[in-house]
Amino acid sequence: MQRVRPNVTTSGSAAIDEGWTMTLKLHYHPLASYCHKVLIALYENATPFEPVFIDLADPASRAAFAALWPAAKMPVLEDRARGCTVPESSVIIEYLDAFHPGPTRFVPGDAEAAWRVRLWDRFFDNLVHAPMQRIVADRLRPEADRDPFGVRQAGDELRRAYAIIEERMASRTWVAGPGFTLADCAAAPSLFFANTIVPFARSEPALTSYLGRLMARPAFARVLAEAQPFFANFPLERKPVIGSLI
Ligand SMILES: N[C@@H](CCC(=O)N[C@@H](CS)C(=O)NCC(=O)O)C(=O)O
Numbered sequence: 001m002q003r004v005r006p007n008v009t010t011s012g013s014a015a016i017d018e019g020w021t022m023t024l025k026l027h028y029h030p031l032a033s034y035c036h037k038v039l040i041a042l043y044e045n046a047t048p049f050e051p052v053f054i055d056l057a058d059p060a061s062r063a064a065f066a067a068l069w070p071a072a073k074m075p076v077l078e079d080r081a082r083g084c085t086v087p088e089s090s091v092i093i094e095y096l097d098a099f100h101p102g103p104t105r106f107v108p109g110d111a112e113a114a115w116r117v118r119l120w121d122r123f124f125d126n127l128v129h130a131p132m133q134r135i136v137a138d139r140l141r142p143e144a145d146r147d148p149f150g151v152r153q154a155g156d157e158l159r160r161a162y163a164i165i166e167e168r169m170a171s172r173t174w175v176a177g178p179g180f181t182l183a184d185c186a187a188a189p190s191l192f193f194a195n196t197i198v199p200f201a202r203s204e205p206a207l208t209s210y211l212g213r214l215m216a217r218p219a220f221a222r223v224l225a226e227a228q229p230f231f232a233n234f235p236l237e238r239k240p241v242i243g244s245l246i
Helices: 033-044 059-068 089-099 111-140 148-169 182-197 205-216 218-233
Strands: 024-028 050-053 076-079 084-087
Touching: 024 033, 033 089, 033 111, 033 182, 033 218, 059 076, 076 089, 084 089, 089 111, 089 182, 111 148, 111 182, 148 182, 148 205, 182 205, 182 218, 205 218
Parallel strands: 024 050
Antiparallel strands: 024 076, 076 084
């Protein structure tokens, strides 16, 4: 087992000092929303890790990343001490919970509570994150290949998801139980970017307050502060803004 230096530098990079080797490496990009989901979990528990910056537009960086995980989707966690390469944000967070646990537990041990956490994690990935990404991806296409109908459909999906979350969050602090869980890690970046693209309505105060609580959570506030220098690269006209709920 390698020795792991327990503290993390204020820049957000886990430092590697003489004699200390990071067991965990996170392959990521600071603007990538699924990477935010995992960074929240790492920062929640001050889990030491070495960040590895991936630039998928750079052929060498993409090839090295695809050699690690052929799907070439970020994030990917490498655990050198255990010899594991772990893709998929939800799986990474469950892996951290199982093998590198800290004070915040992301999936409860109790099966009854756990299925609810997994349900809401799937809800945010499939019904908020996915349509939000479709709108962003459409903007990255050549003009002639864009799909305005698909973008309208994705916007409608987001509004239907907002209505469901509004009703659920009327009487809750966190989405899937009394504490902050995997489902809230999934909610934070997906709602943050979705609200930038299809702003919440005035009639959705519970949803708006929920995103406010997520943004105030120190782990997510740190993720957003580190992402901020890249916000100008966000491909839509309206750029993400920290601290203002549109
Ligand atoms: N289901 C995956 C989704 C990962 C994903 O879509 N990542 C995006 C960045 S946020 C990506 O790698 N996009 C690059 C591409 O699709 O080429 C997860 O939960 O980790």
